[in-house]
Amino acid sequence: MTGEFPSHFFTPFNGPVEIGLRALCVLTAAYPTSYALQRLVVFDYLLVHSDDVPGGPAGLHPRTPHRGGEILVRRGVLQDGLSLYESRGLILRAFQEGGIFFSATDRSGGFLDSLSSEYLRGLRSRADWVVDSFGLLEATELDAMIRDSIGSWGAEFAMESVLWAEEAL
Secondary structure: OOOOOOOOOOOOOOOHHHHHHHHHHHHHHHOOOOEEHHHHHHHHHHHHOHHHOOOOOOOOOOOOOOHHHHHHHHHHHHHHHHHHHHOOOOEEEEEEOOEEEEEEOOOHHHHHHOOOOHHHHHHHHHHHHHHHHHOOOOHHHHHHHHHHHOOOOOOHHHHHHHHHHHHHO
């Protein structure tokens, strides 16, 4: 055995179930507004790394080195997560002018209300913050904000590693 899980197992962390649940929290906070996939990718990053935004709430996930690169790899897993929750009637996919958009359904809030955990409460609180803070930004404004910031998210560790290397000498 190679130590890998069989392909029919989902990884519980940052896999389709968790990322889809995070998207569901955002879409429920924004209901009935719908968002394109790219906006959901950015919102997912901001949801878990809210402390990367000045004045944002504490992050849900650790501040790891080079975490800004996470934005570049979320898209495929997020698509799988959206499809999973769509198959359960909790997310609606709509073809509109400008592309494919996703929204919560009238069942989404009730589903989330039936779950209880500290992590989910944190997700829902930060989803409200993300939607309130960035939901009305034009796509070009949101893209510019990410482009201007992505290099610095996690970059503080690069300087620390240089300092640690100097201390080791």
